[in-house]
Amino acid sequence: MKNPFARGTEHAALDDRELVALAKRDKEAFGQLYERYLEKIYNYVYYRVGNAQDAEDLSARVFARALAHIGKYEDRGLPFQAWLYRIAHNLVANWHRDQGKRKIIALDDYVAHGLKSEAPDRLAEERAERDQMLEAARRLPEDRQQLLILKFVERMSNAEIGEIMGRSEGAVKSLYHRTLLALRDELRRTRTGGESALRENEG
Protein backbone atom coordinates (compact mmCIF):
# COMPACT_ATOMS: atom_id res chain seq x y z
CA MET A 1 0.00 0.00 0.00
CA LYS A 2 1.27 3.43 -0.88
CA ASN A 3 2.27 5.55 2.07
CA PRO A 4 0.23 8.77 1.95
CA PHE A 5 3.03 10.62 3.75
CA ALA A 6 5.75 9.52 1.36
CA ARG A 7 8.47 12.14 1.07
CA GLY A 8 10.84 13.42 -1.55
CA THR A 9 10.14 13.28 -5.22
CA GLU A 10 6.68 11.82 -4.77
CA HIS A 11 5.53 15.17 -3.44
CA ALA A 12 6.31 16.78 -6.75
CA ALA A 13 3.59 14.71 -8.41
CA LEU A 14 0.89 15.89 -6.02
CA ASP A 15 -1.40 18.79 -6.77
CA ASP A 16 -1.66 21.79 -4.47
CA ARG A 17 -4.73 20.54 -2.63
CA GLU A 18 -3.07 17.23 -1.76
CA LEU A 19 0.14 18.96 -0.78
CA VAL A 20 -1.62 21.44 1.48
CA ALA A 21 -3.43 18.60 3.26
CA LEU A 22 -0.08 16.85 3.78
CA ALA A 23 1.74 20.04 4.73
CA LYS A 24 -0.41 20.40 7.84
CA ARG A 25 1.61 17.48 9.28
CA ASP A 26 4.58 17.10 6.99
CA LYS A 27 7.10 19.86 6.47
CA GLU A 28 8.57 18.23 3.39
CA ALA A 29 5.20 18.74 1.72
CA PHE A 30 5.38 22.37 2.69
CA GLY A 31 8.86 22.42 1.20
CA GLN A 32 7.36 21.35 -2.10
CA LEU A 33 4.83 24.18 -1.96
CA TYR A 34 7.69 26.53 -1.13
CA GLU A 35 9.64 25.45 -4.20
CA ARG A 36 6.54 25.75 -6.32
CA TYR A 37 5.69 29.30 -5.29
CA LEU A 38 8.79 31.06 -3.99
CA GLU A 39 9.68 32.56 -7.36
CA LYS A 40 6.18 33.87 -7.96
CA ILE A 41 5.89 35.41 -4.51
CA TYR A 42 9.39 36.86 -4.72
CA ASN A 43 8.65 38.49 -8.07
CA TYR A 44 5.36 39.87 -6.83
CA VAL A 45 7.02 41.36 -3.76
CA TYR A 46 10.02 42.59 -5.76
CA TYR A 47 7.90 44.66 -8.10
CA ARG A 48 5.84 46.00 -5.22
CA VAL A 49 8.80 47.16 -3.13
CA GLY A 50 11.41 47.81 -5.83
CA ASN A 51 14.52 46.22 -4.39
CA ALA A 52 15.92 42.74 -3.92
CA GLN A 53 16.82 42.98 -0.24
CA ASP A 54 13.36 43.89 0.96
CA ALA A 55 11.88 41.41 -1.50
CA GLU A 56 13.92 38.65 0.16
CA ASP A 57 12.94 39.74 3.65
CA LEU A 58 9.27 39.94 2.83
CA SER A 59 9.24 36.69 0.84
CA ALA A 60 10.80 34.94 3.84
CA ARG A 61 8.09 36.37 6.06
CA VAL A 62 5.35 35.28 3.66
CA PHE A 63 6.46 31.65 3.83
CA ALA A 64 7.13 31.78 7.56
CA ARG A 65 3.61 33.05 8.10
CA ALA A 66 2.16 30.49 5.69
CA LEU A 67 3.96 27.70 7.56
CA ALA A 68 2.78 28.99 10.91
CA HIS A 69 -0.86 29.13 9.77
CA ILE A 70 -1.15 26.26 7.32
CA GLY A 71 -2.71 24.09 10.03
CA LYS A 72 -5.70 26.44 10.05
CA TYR A 73 -5.87 26.79 6.27
CA GLU A 74 -9.32 25.95 4.92
CA ASP A 75 -9.88 25.02 1.31
CA ARG A 76 -12.66 27.31 0.12
CA GLY A 77 -12.30 26.45 -3.52
CA LEU A 78 -9.70 29.09 -4.26
CA PRO A 79 -6.20 28.09 -5.39
CA PHE A 80 -3.58 27.83 -2.66
CA GLN A 81 -1.49 30.51 -4.36
CA ALA A 82 -4.35 33.01 -3.83
CA TRP A 83 -3.78 32.56 -0.08
CA LEU A 84 -0.02 33.13 -0.46
CA TYR A 85 -0.61 36.25 -2.54
CA ARG A 86 -3.03 37.50 0.10
CA ILE A 87 -0.36 37.10 2.79
CA ALA A 88 2.19 38.81 0.53
CA HIS A 89 -0.24 41.61 -0.23
CA ASN A 90 -0.83 42.26 3.48
CA LEU A 91 2.87 42.20 4.34
CA VAL A 92 3.71 44.54 1.45
CA ALA A 93 0.93 46.90 2.58
CA ASN A 94 2.40 46.94 6.10
CA TRP A 95 5.86 47.51 4.64
CA HIS A 96 4.65 50.52 2.65
CA ARG A 97 2.91 51.89 5.71
CA ASP A 98 6.15 51.60 7.67
CA GLN A 99 8.21 53.14 4.87
CA GLY A 100 5.84 56.02 4.30
CA LYS A 101 3.14 55.88 1.68
CA ARG A 102 4.03 56.24 -1.96
CA LYS A 103 7.72 56.45 -1.29
CA ILE A 104 9.59 55.73 -4.49
CA ILE A 105 12.61 53.51 -4.18
CA ALA A 106 15.14 53.04 -6.92
CA LEU A 107 15.15 49.62 -8.47
CA ASP A 108 18.62 48.93 -7.22
CA ASP A 109 19.47 45.82 -9.09
CA TYR A 110 17.29 46.28 -12.07
CA VAL A 111 19.73 45.08 -14.66
CA ALA A 112 18.28 44.31 -18.04
CA HIS A 113 19.54 40.97 -19.24
CA GLY A 114 20.70 40.83 -22.79
CA LEU A 115 21.43 44.52 -23.09
CA LYS A 116 24.94 44.39 -21.75
CA SER A 117 26.51 44.20 -25.18
CA GLU A 118 24.69 47.26 -26.46
CA ALA A 119 26.11 50.77 -26.47
CA PRO A 120 26.23 52.29 -22.97
CA ASP A 121 24.14 55.31 -24.03
CA ARG A 122 21.40 53.14 -25.40
CA LEU A 123 21.55 50.94 -22.30
CA ALA A 124 21.26 53.96 -20.01
CA GLU A 125 18.37 55.33 -22.05
CA GLU A 126 16.48 52.05 -21.98
CA ARG A 127 17.11 51.64 -18.30
CA ALA A 128 15.82 55.16 -17.62
CA GLU A 129 12.67 54.40 -19.62
CA ARG A 130 12.09 51.20 -17.66
CA ASP A 131 12.69 52.87 -14.35
CA GLN A 132 10.23 55.57 -15.31
CA MET A 133 7.65 52.98 -16.31
CA LEU A 134 8.09 50.95 -13.12
CA GLU A 135 7.98 54.03 -10.93
CA ALA A 136 4.80 55.20 -12.64
CA ALA A 137 3.29 51.73 -12.18
CA ARG A 138 4.15 51.84 -8.49
CA ARG A 139 2.24 55.07 -8.07
CA LEU A 140 -0.97 53.30 -9.15
CA PRO A 141 -3.41 51.91 -6.57
CA GLU A 142 -2.43 48.52 -5.12
CA ASP A 143 -4.98 46.45 -7.04
CA ARG A 144 -3.74 47.87 -10.35
CA GLN A 145 -0.13 47.16 -9.48
CA GLN A 146 -1.08 43.62 -8.55
CA LEU A 147 -2.89 43.15 -11.85
CA LEU A 148 0.12 44.34 -13.87
CA ILE A 149 2.52 42.07 -11.99
CA LEU A 150 0.30 39.01 -12.33
CA LYS A 151 -0.32 39.71 -16.01
CA PHE A 152 3.16 40.69 -17.16
CA VAL A 153 5.55 38.97 -14.75
CA GLU A 154 3.55 35.86 -13.88
CA ARG A 155 1.82 35.77 -17.28
CA MET A 156 -1.45 34.68 -15.75
CA SER A 157 -4.73 34.60 -17.62
CA ASN A 158 -7.57 36.90 -16.57
CA ALA A 159 -9.35 33.91 -15.02
CA GLU A 160 -6.31 33.10 -12.85
CA ILE A 161 -5.87 36.75 -11.90
CA GLY A 162 -9.56 36.90 -11.02
CA GLU A 163 -9.20 33.94 -8.65
CA ILE A 164 -6.31 35.60 -6.86
CA MET A 165 -7.86 39.05 -6.71
CA GLY A 166 -11.36 37.84 -5.92
CA ARG A 167 -12.88 39.34 -9.08
CA SER A 168 -14.68 37.98 -12.11
CA GLU A 169 -12.83 37.56 -15.40
CA GLY A 170 -14.82 40.44 -16.90
CA ALA A 171 -13.97 42.68 -13.96
CA VAL A 172 -10.28 41.93 -14.44
CA LYS A 173 -10.56 42.81 -18.12
CA SER A 174 -12.16 46.16 -17.30
CA LEU A 175 -9.63 46.83 -14.57
CA TYR A 176 -6.83 46.15 -17.05
CA HIS A 177 -8.25 48.71 -19.46
CA ARG A 178 -8.58 51.33 -16.72
CA THR A 179 -5.09 50.50 -15.47
CA LEU A 180 -3.52 51.12 -18.86
CA LEU A 181 -5.26 54.47 -19.18
CA ALA A 182 -4.24 55.46 -15.66
CA LEU A 183 -0.67 54.43 -16.40
CA ARG A 184 -0.66 56.48 -19.60
CA ASP A 185 -1.86 59.54 -17.66
CA GLU A 186 0.68 58.92 -14.91
CA LEU A 187 3.51 58.76 -17.44
CA ARG A 188 2.30 61.93 -19.15
CA ARG A 189 2.26 63.72 -15.82
CA THR A 190 5.78 62.50 -15.06
CA ARG A 191 7.10 63.58 -18.46
CA THR A 192 5.31 66.94 -18.36
CA GLY A 193 6.62 67.52 -14.84
CA GLY A 194 10.14 66.64 -15.93
CA GLU A 195 10.00 68.97 -18.92
CA SER A 196 8.61 71.83 -16.80
CA ALA A 197 11.41 71.38 -14.29
CA LEU A 198 13.94 71.38 -17.12
CA ARG A 199 12.51 74.62 -18.55
CA GLU A 200 12.58 76.24 -15.11
CA ASN A 201 16.23 75.28 -14.70
CA GLU A 202 17.10 76.64 -18.13
CA GLY A 203 15.09 79.83 -17.63
Add this chain to the structure above:
Amino acid sequence: MPDLIERLTAALRDGEDASALLTEAGDARGELEDCQSLIQSLEASFRPQEIRPDFEAELRRELLNGRGARVKRVRPTPARVRVAALLALAAGLLLLMLRRLFGSDAPQEISEEAVATPL
Protein backbone atom coordinates in the same frame (compact mmCIF):
# COMPACT_ATOMS: atom_id res chain seq x y z
CA MET B 1 -12.52 48.47 -25.78
CA PRO B 2 -11.46 46.07 -23.00
CA ASP B 3 -11.87 43.17 -25.44
CA LEU B 4 -9.78 44.89 -28.08
CA ILE B 5 -7.05 45.56 -25.52
CA GLU B 6 -7.05 41.91 -24.51
CA ARG B 7 -6.66 40.83 -28.11
CA LEU B 8 -4.00 43.45 -28.68
CA THR B 9 -2.04 42.21 -25.64
CA ALA B 10 -2.21 38.63 -26.90
CA ALA B 11 -1.19 39.66 -30.42
CA LEU B 12 1.81 41.65 -29.20
CA ARG B 13 2.93 38.77 -26.99
CA ASP B 14 2.73 36.39 -29.91
CA GLY B 15 4.62 38.79 -32.16
CA GLU B 16 1.66 39.18 -34.48
CA ASP B 17 0.80 42.22 -36.58
CA ALA B 18 -1.64 44.45 -34.68
CA SER B 19 -2.60 46.76 -37.56
CA ALA B 20 -5.91 44.96 -38.18
CA LEU B 21 -6.90 45.54 -34.57
CA LEU B 22 -5.99 49.22 -34.81
CA THR B 23 -8.22 49.55 -37.87
CA GLU B 24 -11.00 47.71 -36.08
CA ALA B 25 -10.80 50.23 -33.25
CA GLY B 26 -12.18 52.98 -35.53
CA ASP B 27 -12.49 56.25 -33.62
CA ALA B 28 -10.72 54.72 -30.63
CA ARG B 29 -7.60 54.04 -32.71
CA GLY B 30 -5.58 56.70 -30.89
CA GLU B 31 -6.40 55.18 -27.51
CA LEU B 32 -5.52 51.71 -28.75
CA GLU B 33 -2.21 52.98 -30.14
CA ASP B 34 -1.43 54.45 -26.72
CA CYS B 35 -2.23 51.07 -25.19
CA GLN B 36 -0.02 49.30 -27.74
CA SER B 37 2.94 51.43 -26.74
CA LEU B 38 2.23 50.85 -23.04
CA ILE B 39 1.88 47.09 -23.43
CA GLN B 40 5.20 46.90 -25.27
CA SER B 41 6.83 48.97 -22.57
CA LEU B 42 5.29 46.84 -19.80
CA GLU B 43 6.48 43.67 -21.52
CA ALA B 44 10.01 45.08 -21.55
CA SER B 45 9.88 46.40 -17.99
CA PHE B 46 8.21 43.62 -15.99
CA ARG B 47 10.72 40.84 -16.39
CA PRO B 48 10.90 37.90 -14.00
CA GLN B 49 13.67 38.37 -11.46
CA GLU B 50 16.05 35.60 -10.53
CA ILE B 51 16.28 34.58 -6.90
CA ARG B 52 19.68 34.19 -5.25
CA PRO B 53 20.24 30.43 -4.86
CA ASP B 54 21.79 30.99 -1.41
CA PHE B 55 18.69 32.79 -0.25
CA GLU B 56 16.39 30.10 -1.60
CA ALA B 57 18.37 27.26 0.00
CA GLU B 58 18.88 28.97 3.33
CA LEU B 59 15.26 29.98 3.68
CA ARG B 60 14.18 26.44 2.87
CA ARG B 61 16.45 25.13 5.62
CA GLU B 62 15.14 27.72 8.06
CA LEU B 63 11.54 26.84 7.32
CA LEU B 64 11.91 23.09 7.38
CA ASN B 65 14.20 22.89 10.41
CA GLY B 66 11.41 23.92 12.73
CA ARG B 67 12.22 27.56 13.09
CA GLY B 68 9.84 28.80 10.43
CA ALA B 69 8.10 31.25 12.71
CA ARG B 70 11.37 32.93 13.54
CA VAL B 71 12.95 33.23 10.12
CA LYS B 72 16.02 35.34 10.52
CA ARG B 73 17.31 37.78 7.96
CA VAL B 74 19.09 35.63 5.45
CA ARG B 75 20.31 38.35 3.16
CA PRO B 76 23.98 39.28 3.21
CA THR B 77 25.11 42.54 4.74
CA PRO B 78 25.25 45.22 2.03
CA ALA B 79 28.76 45.89 0.65
CA ARG B 80 28.81 49.53 1.78
CA VAL B 81 27.97 48.50 5.35
CA ARG B 82 30.76 45.93 5.29
CA VAL B 83 33.25 48.52 3.99
CA ALA B 84 32.16 51.03 6.66
CA ALA B 85 32.55 48.38 9.37
CA LEU B 86 36.03 47.47 8.13
CA LEU B 87 37.09 51.12 8.01
CA ALA B 88 35.81 51.70 11.53
CA LEU B 89 37.67 48.64 12.76
CA ALA B 90 40.89 49.72 11.03
CA ALA B 91 40.59 53.24 12.48
CA GLY B 92 40.05 51.82 15.96
CA LEU B 93 43.08 49.55 15.70
CA LEU B 94 45.21 52.43 14.38
CA LEU B 95 44.17 54.61 17.28
CA LEU B 96 45.06 51.89 19.77
CA MET B 97 48.45 51.38 18.11
CA LEU B 98 49.22 55.10 18.13
CA ARG B 99 48.32 55.37 21.80
CA ARG B 100 50.61 52.46 22.59
CA LEU B 101 53.47 53.89 20.51
CA PHE B 102 53.35 57.43 21.83
CA GLY B 103 52.17 56.64 25.33
CA SER B 104 49.24 58.11 27.23
CA ASP B 105 51.14 61.26 28.36
CA ALA B 106 50.64 63.16 25.13
CA PRO B 107 47.04 64.21 25.80
CA GLN B 108 48.01 65.24 29.33
CA GLU B 109 50.83 67.53 28.01
CA ILE B 110 48.49 69.17 25.58
CA SER B 111 45.99 69.69 28.36
CA GLU B 112 48.61 71.35 30.62
CA GLU B 113 49.76 73.56 27.80
CA ALA B 114 46.23 74.64 27.17
CA VAL B 115 45.81 75.61 30.82
CA ALA B 116 49.11 77.54 30.82
CA THR B 117 48.26 79.55 27.70
CA PRO B 118 47.14 83.08 28.62
CA LEU B 119 43.77 84.12 27.24
